[in-house]
Amino acid sequence: MxxxxxxxxxxxxxxxxxxxxxxxxxxxxxxxxxxxxxxxxxxxxxxxxxxxxxxxxxxxxxxxxxxxxxxxxxxxxxxxxxxxxxxxxxxxxxxxxxxxxxxxxxxxxxxxxxxxxxxxxxTAGTQTAHIALEQLGAGEGDTLLVHAAAGAVGTAAVQLARSRGAVVIGTARQENHDYLRSLGAVPVAYGEGLEERVRAAAPGGVDAVLDGAGGEALDVSLRLVKPERIVTLVEHGRAAELGVQTTRGVRLASRLAELAELHVRGALAxxxxxxxxxxxxxxxxxxxxxxxxxxxxxxxxx
Ligand SMILES: NC(=O)c1ccc[n+]([C@@H]2O[C@H](COP(=O)([O-])OP(=O)(O)OC[C@H]3O[C@@H](n4cnc5c(N)ncnc54)[C@H](OP(=O)(O)O)[C@@H]3O)[C@@H](O)[C@H]2O)c1
Missing domain, CATH: 3.90.180.10 (Medium-chain alcohol dehydrogenases, catalytic domain)
Incomplete structure (x- = not known):
């Protein structure tokens, strides 16, 4: 082959x-x-x-x-x-x-x-997003910050969190902001001034963070929420000492079937x-x- x-x-x-x-x-x-x-x-x-x-x-x-x-x-x-x-x-x-x-x-x-x-x-991005959101428990009334929201995991996380009733702030470059809006997120540019921009976009505060970028994204997140309200997909080395979560769930065909069903119903683009x-x-x-x-x-x- x-x-x-x-x-x-x-x-x-x-x-x-x-x-x-x-x-x-x-x-x-x-x-x-x-x-x-x-x-x-x-x-x-x-x-x-x-x-x-x-x-x-x-x-x-x-x-x-x-x-x-x-x-x-x-x-x-x-x-x-x-x-x-x-x-x-x-x-x-x-x-x-x-x-x-x-x-x-x-x-x-x-x-x-x-x-x-x-x-x-x-399979991978949607299941990772699903597992991370299960751990964060982000739902109705919560504001979730998703770093790297335009990427594969972010694309799924924004939509899944919106369908659970959360308000979602997503970080991306300016050229991906319309894309983030189409998924249901409030877009915010990353880079210098990120913390201030997130605070302005979430006047009531951020409740949980899904970090798909690491570095500055994680540093800023630690100033916005308690470490245990963060799941990082990137900073496995720093996570334990900081008290930040990494994903613990496993991929399952049943989870995948549920997500595929959401896609064909038009709920997960x-x-x-x-x-x-x-x-x-x-x-x-x-x-x-x-x-x-x-x-x-x-x-x-x-
Ligand atoms: N896919 C999975 O199942 C999975 C599982 C476990 C862990 N991870 C990890 O999670 C991370 C994201 O994975 P992915 O598959 O979603 O990656 P991806 O599809 O390659 O997406 C990368 C995204 O990162 C954004 N980005 C780059 N620098 C950024 C920054 N400083 N702040 C915010 N966003 C930034 C880019 O947005 P712009 O174009 O707007 O810059 C792009 O949309 C990776 O580190 C990966 O190793 C992924």
Whole structure:
């Protein structure tokens, strides 16, 4: 099968088209012919040399932890899925590929009204946002501050928090402010003067923060709310000493099904910024590494 993989750690250029043996579904697993896969900051870290816990040090390594495609093989004991089923799902690595093999618990049916590009990049950002909001408990009457609100996690977090009844302030560059308004957030520019701008946008105060940016965003947040009312997705090193939360929840097919249902009902819009063919994964990484832009970058697998 075709994959995009790297044999040495490094810059985006180490990510290349390669051929690998097509995996077979074992007991409890499904094999999926991938149609699209999401590209994440997580994948960039993997390419740069970070090995997620529990992963062998072997190279070449195929990044990618979210995908959508068509089930083409089911292992012994799998009851809920059959060849031909359209699904979306997740794994730790390995999704920049023509085929993935995952436990059947890692996939959920793709709603008919969801495009392949949306489905391929839908899993990680939406589930992360959902988990973070569960921890923060932000709801009716609360004002939530979302840093990096135009990104993948932010796009989902703004909409999910709005549907729970919270007022949402989102940080982004000026050119993404209309986008944030369209999601339901009050936009605020990041950079010097951030704290004053947030205070002006939230005269009643901020109740909770989802930090998708780190650095200045976290420093300012600590002056606005108690540390335990912050979830940071970025500053894992500083979180414990500061008393700030990191995400504890796990990805679940049931959670994903709920979020996909919200999407097809029109309650969770998902913006695909750009789709690259699998062979151009290095360009997709360059774009994600630049850390600017709206919504999600995906790879399409022809
Ligand atoms: N995706 C996941 O499931 C997941 C899971 C766990 C952790 N994380 C972490 O969460 C962070 C966000 O992930 P993502 O997938 O949403 O990233 P992303 O889609 O690549 O989004 C990056 C966003 O960051 C914004 N940004 C850049 N610098 C900023 C700053 N100083 N202040 C505020 N916003 C800024 C950009 O907005 P502008 O274009 O307006 O600059 C852009 O929209 C990453 O650090 C990632 O590693 C992600």
């Amino acid at each position: 075709k994959v995009a993989a790297f044999s040495e750690f490094g810059g985006p250029e180490v990510l290349r088209a390669m051929e690998m043996e097509t995996p077979e579904a074992g007991g409890g697993q499904v094999r999926v012919r991938v149609r699209a896969a999401g590209v994440q900051p997580f994948d960039v870290a993997v390419r740069q040399g970070w090995t997620p816990p529990g992963v062998s040090g072997d190279l070449p390594r195929v990044p990618g932890n979210e995908f959508a495609g068509v089930v083409d093989q089911v292992g012994a004991g799998v009851t809920g899925f059959a060849p031909g089923d359209e699904v979306l799902g997740f794994d730790l690595l390995g999704c920049y590929a023509e085929y993935v093999v995952v436990p059947a618990e890692n996939v959920t049916p793709k709603p008919a009204g969801m495009s392949w590009e949306v489905a391929g990049g839908f 998902w913006h695909v910024r750009r789709a690259y063919p699998l062979e151009r994964a290095a360009e997709a990484h360059r774009e994600v590494e630049a850390r600017h832009g709206r919504g999600k970058v995906v790879l399409t697998v022809g």
